[in-house]
Amino acid sequence: MSYGRTVTVEAPFDQVQQHVRKALADQGFGVLTEIDVQATLKAKLDHDMEPYLILGACNPPLAHRALEADRSIGLLLPCNVVVRADGDEVIVQTVDPGTMVTLTGLDAMAPVAEEATHRLDAALAAIEAAGREDHDRPA
Template identity: 25%
Template sequence: MIDFSYIIETSKSFDEAVVSVLRAVEKKGWTVFQIYDIKERLAAKGFVQRPLKIIEICSGKYAHQFLNKNRMVSLCLPCKINVMEEGGKVVIVGMKPTMIAQLFPEIKVEEAQGVEEEILDIINTAAQS
C-alpha cells in the first residue's frame, strides 16, 4: 500500500486540536479556506459519525507555482488537514503532497517536498501539547 498520509496522535481534545491546526496554519503564513464539520453535516441527514473536521488550507505561493505547470493540479487543491477521533483518540491527518508528483509529471518531487515539509510542520506543531 502506498504511504500517502501523515497521521499523528495528540493528547489534545478534538476542539483543542482543531484550534491548534488553525493557529499553526496562520503561523506558517498559509490561508484557511473552509472548515467542514462532517459529523454535523451527516447528522443533519440522519447519519451518526464520530467527530471529523476537514480543514482546507492553501499556500498561494505553492498553488500558483503548481497551477502554472498543470492546471489539472486544481483537482488536488486546496490541501486538507483532518482532525478526527479514531479509537477513542484524537488524530491529525494530512495527505502527503509528494503524491501530487506521482500524478502530475510536471511537478518535481523536490517541489512537492517543500509543500510536504510545511504541511508536516503544521500538523506536528498543532499536535504538540
C-alpha cells in the first residue's frame, strides 16, 4: 500500500524547502512543527546524514472537519511533509490523505481526504514548477 505522494526537484535544498513552505501556505496549510532529523541525529548520536526535514503541516478547516468525524484522527495529524536531499535532487513527500479513510474505515472522512489530497497535490505541483524554474534559471 502506497501511503505517500512524492515529487523530485533538481534544485538546492534550501530553495526547495522555501518553496515547500510557500506552496503549503498558498494551499492553506501552516507549519506547526519542524523536525530537523539531520541535526537531531548529529547531536544525539553523532550520526551524519543528508539534509532531512519533517514538517508538520495543518490546514485548520480540514483538521476541524476530520476531528468532527473522528476525534482519534488526531493520531494522524498534523500532515507530515518530508523534505530530504538525495544526491543532486531533493525529494518532497506528503502523506496520502486517503490513508485516513483506509485506516479509519469512516466514509465521513472521504470528503476531507479528497480536499486535502487536492490541496497537497496542488502544493506538490507548485513545488515541482518552482524547482524547474530554479533549475532552468542561468547561474
